[in-house]
Amino acid sequence: MRIMMIQPNYHSGGAEIAGNWPPSWVPYVGGALKQAGFANIRFVDAMTDYIPDDVLAQIIAEYQPDVVLATAITPMIYQSQTTLKIVKEVCPQAKTIMGGVHPTYMYNEVLNEAPWVDYIIRGEGEEITVNLLRAIANGTDTQERRNILGIAFLEDGKVVATAAHPPIADLDTLTPDWSLLDWSKYIYTPLNVRVAVPNYARGCPFTCRFCSQWKFWRKYRSGTPKQFVDQIEILVKEHKVGFFILADEEPTINKPKFIALCNELIERNLGVYWGINTRVTDILRDEQELPLYRKAGLVHVSLGTEAAAQLKLNLFRKETTIEQNKRAIQLLKQNGMVAEAQFIMGLENETPETIEQTYHMALDWQPDMVNWNMFTPWPFSELFQDLGDRVEVRDYSQYNFVTPIMKPEAMEREDVLKGVLRNYARFYLRKSLEYWFVKDPFKRKYLLGCLKAFAQTTINKRFYNLKRVKYNGLKTKVELGFDESKILTREQIAQLKQAHPELTADVDFSGNISACGAPNDLPEYHGGEPDVPSMKI
Structure with missing residues (x-):
């Protein structure tokens, strides 16, 4: 399976003043994938190399990846969504996966804005990504995904978020592969x-x-x-x-x-x-x-x-x-x-x-x-x-x-x-x-x-x-450069919250289905024997 990891071409004028920073998620997640047997991995640093979208499309088309992973902090989110949209345009069969702090919390909004994103990794990426890619490699991700902890995806037009994956208990088990990066950059x-x-x-x-x-x-x-x-x-x-x-x-x-x-x-x-x-x-x-x-x-x-x-x-x-x-x-x-x-x-x-x-x-x-x-x-x-x-x-x-x-x-x-x-x-x-x-x-x-x-x-x-x-x-x-369509009045914000409460951040890692795959919002169960206490599934 051919895996491509992409750092989106986003710049802000902040930390970059001190130089070009290596994206740490690549060696850590990539190292976990290699340890799990996924050897065919290519990394494209569109940010450091200032790769425009049309050139990135050519790179993706030439490599023909089966899976593409991209990351997103909050200011990078739109470029990350664009990056994965390009993937779908030139490699429709490729699975697109987004991770990072912003989609971890804002997966509802991201999946509604960018339905071409197949999966979102919520939280620490190493173990979740390995579990998801194993299912993709086996061709069983559609059947198994509700049982894969720590992901979100669209199913029949609705957002599904599984229960949180537990934090990695022992950081000494991490296996970063530093060779994935071109350190001269x-x-x-x-x-x-x-x-x-x-x-x-x-x-x-x-x-x-x-x-x-x-x-x-x-x-x-x-x-x-x-x-x-x-x-x-x-x-x-x-x-x-x-x-x-x-x-x-x-x-x-x-x-x-x-x-x-x-x-x-x-x-x-x-x-x-x-x-x-x-x-x-x-x-x-x-x-x-x-x-x-x-x-x-x-x-x-x-x-x-x-x-x-x-x-x-x-x-x-x-x-x-x-x-x-x-x-x-x-x-x-x-x-x-x-x-x-x-x-x-x-x-x-x-x-x-x-x-x-x-x-x-x-x-x-x-x-x-x-x-x-x-x-x-x-x-x-x-x-x-x-x-x-x-x-x-x-x-x-x-x-x-x-x-x-x-x-x-x-x-x-x-x-x-x-x-x-x-x-x-x-x-x-x-x-x-x-x-x-x-x-x-x-x-x-x-x-x-x-x-x-x-x-x-x-x-x-x-x-x-x-x-x-x-x-x-x-x-x-x-000129601050705001997208005027994304500057809202207080009335518009109130209307948006009322019309789309599902787009708010999931700050508690709760997801919307339990670890067994059942929805988290099921009504309380009151049936059965009278001495059985009520329970929430």
Whole structure:
């Protein structure tokens, strides 16, 4: 059976400023498939290679796959749907499968919008994909699919979602096949080395209301440090990777295991550098261990400080204070690591003054780097449900951290973007001088490399999607690029909910049939013997 995996050709101007990132789902899902005996796998990275739709159609037609898998985060969803539509146009017999965080929750909407998608993988992809492809290979998927956990599909025009597949209990059983990727394409600009994004842990014990990863992974698990570093050694020695970022929500939450991971890296002496995203509270907790972390090669730590006012921290259900943020940044810098602060912008209470406040906070805290991210209300998060009809923009292609989705009460979306870009310009203009005087040679080289990445993507206008900013003399005009048909009034949103309640997100992984294949919405059973209690099938 010929299997093709495709990374859709989607770009936003966000994380890509630091280089081309390898799509981690490919080695993990592809490795599971190879372990199960599916050897004929080809990966097409339409994103990194900027492959237009017509060229992609030719590639698919030439390969004639039996199965095509594509992924989709929320802003990628339309391009992912288009990608699988192309598959059906040039290879009608091929089975089309979509996975990723967005279709996991929004499978009802996706299957109604894109009925050419044969199956959706809901949740962790490795085991579910293997189970589904075994049925497809045997020609029995239509008969067996109601018994395959963790999928959704159309049947007689109606969406069927099976019960959730249990989380993968032991991450050491994962078998990523890194050879599926052409590593020469994935370069981390700040160090000009190959970059990887491996999984050490999955899940998150915290329940931040703007996030959904803690629900997607459902249970926090981490691998064995030795087993994980075995994978890092393969990446370094066989694929010449020089930098990796842990694709984990909270890599430091289990302190003993994280220390063991660092000790394992020190013992192997692989000469690889790495970065993480973590919580301010973990850095404060680990003050004494920070020298060890740096010795293990940890050079870049991004902190979710995320607020101009404590009000925002409370709204996001964060557990840090403004002073803690400042202290964590100081500790990282004192130990030779790059400290990056993250601010979330564009909430309903945003004003020109709060945007300016984040800039002055950045000057006060003195992080090495700052990111100003636009608040993005994932349509399957708690915060989205609370905001309800106040989220007027339903154009998911713009849910990309660089486009203001919410309209603040006191200003226009365009003015939020202008204010954020002004903060970036002022902050990094200062840093363009400061970086040259950093005493640590490695850190100086790293920061100047980051500055190079900013400069390159500003010139080619990929940074923050600067192509939408137009200048006319001293005036600046911003074209946000929303699909006008996907900007709804509150009345339209209410009507849509009433007319199509089935299109809402399934945030509880409940599906609509039970593990035995029966619908979840059957009425309660009251028959049988009088002493038998009522039960729901």
